[in-house]
Each structure stands twice: as C-alpha cells, then as structure tokens.
Amino acid sequence: MLKFLSYSAKQIDALNERIGRITAWLTTLLVLLFCYDVLMRYVFNATNVAIFELEWHLFAIIFLVGAGYTLKHDRHVRVDVLYAKFPPKKKAYINLLGCLLFLLPFCFIIFKGAIPYIQLSWRIGEGSSDAGGLPYRFVIKSFMFLGFALLSLQAISMAFKSLLIIFEENQVEK
Template identity: 50%
Template sequence: MNTLKRLANGIDRINQAVGRFVSWITALLVLVVFADVVMRYVFQISFVFTQELEWHLFAFIFLMGAGYTLLHDGHVRVDIIYQKLGPKAQAWINFLGCLLFLFPGCFLIIYTSWGFVENSFAIMEGSPDPGGIPLRFILKSMIPLGFVLVWLQGISLFINSFLVITGRQETNREAA
C-alpha cells in the first residue's frame, strides 16, 4: 500500500507543479488582455497576434490546469448528496466515477485527439490569418497532454479512494 500512496503523491506533486506554472501563465494572460484593451481603446490599433495569443494562453491554462483543478477538488459538480455523505461513501463515488467516467472519457479524448495533433504537426499548422501565431500545432498538442494530466490525477484520486474504502486512510485528502 505504501507503493500506491507514493505513486499517488508523485502524481499530486506533478499536477501541483504544473498548477504553479499555469498560475504564472494566467498572470501573463491578464497582462496580454490589458495591453490589448489599451491598444484598442486608447490607440485604436489591434493586432491579430495579440488576439490569438489571448485564446492560446486561455486554452493552455484550461487544458494544463485541469489536472491541478481535480487535485484540489475544484471541478464543478452537483454536491446535493455528495457533500452530506461520509468519507467512505464519498470515496466510493470518486472510485466509481473514476472507473466509469473519468478514465474512459480521458482515454476517448486522448485517443481521438492524437490524429488531430499528428496532422497539425505534419503540416506545421499555424494561423490562417496574416500576422497570426505561426505555431498552432504546439497548442493543439496540449489537448492530449492536458487530458493525460487529468487521467494521472484520476489515478491518484482512484488510489486515495481505494485506500479510504479499505480503511488504510481516513479521507481522500490525507497528506503523505
């Protein structure tokens, strides 16, 4: 069981580090949007590159931050019943949710996006707009990578839920 717990903790550390990095990208996005607004409304100029950079950064934040969000139980869900349950019942819901929904969903997205990413790399896809970002293929590679991070965090949640169910841990949030 120590091996499983070490694996879960290692996955948690990966997504924690990615989340810290994403927080800096979020700060960068705020600066880019601020600069875009000032350029548009004060100087009456706009650049395609700046507008595309905004949505590229947002997509990166969303995709790379999803595993971190799962680590901190921040995904939106209806907690009408879940929040009133004890740790063991919550662990069962998380355990079955990972097994029946999270793992198959991540696999489906990783599998179906792989060809999409390969094609994008094959043609070195960039922006179709003049002055746009030339490296769109890099952004598209974040789709499977982001879902690998969610899948990994799901493994950690699955392990921690299993440990709660078997009585080897008291809650899904116990420290290492």
C-alpha cells in the same frame, strides 16, 4: 499494495501541484496581455491578430494543463447537495466509480481522437490562417494531449486515494 497506492498518489499530486503553480503564472500573463490588448484597442485604436491569438492560446493552455491541478484540489463543478453530507467511505466509493466509469474513459476517448488530429497538425506545420497570426498552431494543439494526460494521472491518483480510504476503513472494521 497500500504503500504503492499512497506513494503513487503522492507523486502524481506533486507533479500536478508543480504544473498547476506554473500554470497560475500564465494566468497573470494572460491578464496583462488582455490589459495591453484593451489599451491598444480602445485608447490607440490599434489591433494585432497575433496578440488576440496569443490570448486564446494562453487560455487554452491554462484550461487544459490546469485541469489536473483543479481536480487535485477538488474544484471541478459538480452538484454537492447529497455528496457533501456523505461519510468519507461513501465519498470514496463515488469518487472511485466516477473515475473508473466516467473520467478515465472520457480521457481515453479524447486521447484516441486527439492523437491523429495533433499528428496531422504537426505533419503540415499548421499555423494561423489569419494574416499576422501565430505560425505554430500545431504546438498549441499538442497541449490537448498533455492536459488530458495530466487529468488522467490525477484521476488515477484520486482512484488510488479512494481505494486507500476504502481499504483502511475495511481494515479498521475487522
């Protein structure tokens, strides 16, 4: 059982690590795109709706797909005033309960609401309503599912690692 938990957590961590590193390159692309947009807007007094939309599409992808990576590296915002001083076993219990009671149910609610939303977008071939905008908005909406799937997987990995800490310490105490 412990080997399964450990192996599964490592596989999920490796997946989110690879995807996070790829996503990091999108951040570089986004910065370059912003620079281009600012240059065009303020130096040449020219704007492009597609460039503007691509900026927020890339930002959405980075935010959604990078959430699992961020959780893996424990970089989400939280109040650490008490948590930072807790021993590992107490942290493991808090992380386990947080995943099971808050994070995974929240991801489930997002899945339940997003699937019909994404399906409708694909069915109608949704694109930008702005002239000159990007035509494939349904693709960007699909990243909601991918992002929350990766976040859910990382929550499962976090829960497994918490269980490992709890079980291993209980075995040592016996």
